[in-house]
Amino acid sequence: MPETKDSAAHIVERLSSSYGVTSQRALASCLDVPSNNVSAWVQRKSVPGNAIIKCALDTGADLKWLVTGEFAFAKNESLKITKKDTSSSGHVLLKKMLSSGGRAVLSRIIEAYGFRTQKELGEHLNISSGTISTWVRREYFPGDVVITCALDTGASLEWLATGEMGIASLEETTSSGIPMVSKKILLAGKLDDDGFCYIDQSFVPDGVNLNNLNFVRSGKSSWLIEMGVNELSNGSWLLDIDGTLDIYTVSKRPGNKIRIIGHDGEFECLINEVKAKGLVVVILKNAI
Incomplete structure (x- = not known):
């Protein structure tokens, strides 16, 4: 969690400000937790990530401001959520978050970071593999890690927390207008998901459908492939x-045949003896 434990009281103040309430009891009601939980957080000097995520999604408050207080709070009065509004929508949101724990939320976190394995995630966040395995086994929702991931990667907090909002929505919120495409890794004859990346459109030939474009890597080589062209x-x-x-x-x-050249040889066959999965539109190779 990107915040020192002794700032729990300040986080509670920012949560209260976001909801437009002035008491810990009212804040507890907004967060759909027992009334004495908030005071316990302050005493323990630790606010659970789940509560911070719920507040950010409920009220539209800036996640980094809630966690660190680094940015001024500039949310319009019209965006404030009343106790009546929150008691209904907040309960549903909390249920969605907690039911999306375990392997599901772990997969989204790994995807957002662009990692391929749990080991890479654990090494990056200094979390043991045993702890991560426990998340999966117990269907646990690691709220603090979700927050860290959202702040580190810029991935949609709603998508990370509930899985309901595609990570590709980042393209709509970036001012650069640079398209985001899916990354894949080609390994042992299989194509596996490898996160997302941004591609400068000037590198893409005219006429290519960006919605079908994938960045595929294998070893020291990589390609931009228009999938679905057959x-x-x-x-x-x-x-x-x-x-x-x-x-x-x-x-x-001639004769409905094709010559195929691969990295380990070449051969001829009938055109219907192979299946085209995508056309390579750009070839990229590592100079090393």
Whole structure:
């Protein structure tokens, strides 16, 4: 959690300000927790991440301001949530958050960071693999880690917490207008999700459907691939050959045949003996 424990009282003050309430009892009602919980947080000098996430999603308050107090609170009066409004919507939100714990929330956190394994996440956040395994086994919702991930990566807090808002919504909120595309890793003939990345549109050839564009990497090579294109022509392609995916150079031959060149050899076959999964539109190679 990106906040010192002795600031719990200040966090409670910012939570109260966000909801527009003045007492700990009223804040507890807004957060849908027992009335004595808030005072216990102050005494223990630790506010649970779940409460902070719920407040941010309920009221629209800036997450970093709630956690650190670094930014001025500039939320319009019209955005304040009344006790009556919160008692209903807040309960539903809390239920969604807690029911989205365990493996589901862990997968979203790993995806937001762009990691591939739980081990990478644990090393980045200095959390033991045993602790992460416990989240999965007990369907636990790690609120503090969700907050850290949102602040670190800029991923949608709502998506991280509930899974209901796609991470691709980041594209709509960035001022740069640079499109976000899915990242994939090609490993052992399989294509696995590898997070998201931003692509400068000037690198993409005209006519390419950005919605179908994937950044695919394998070893020291990577490609921009327009997925779903399946009418084979001369060029580089992502092909499925006998259930195994790889990148090949394709050239057409008479008699409905094609010549296929891969990293470990070349051969000819009938065009219907392979399945085209996507057209390579840009080839990128590591200079090292």
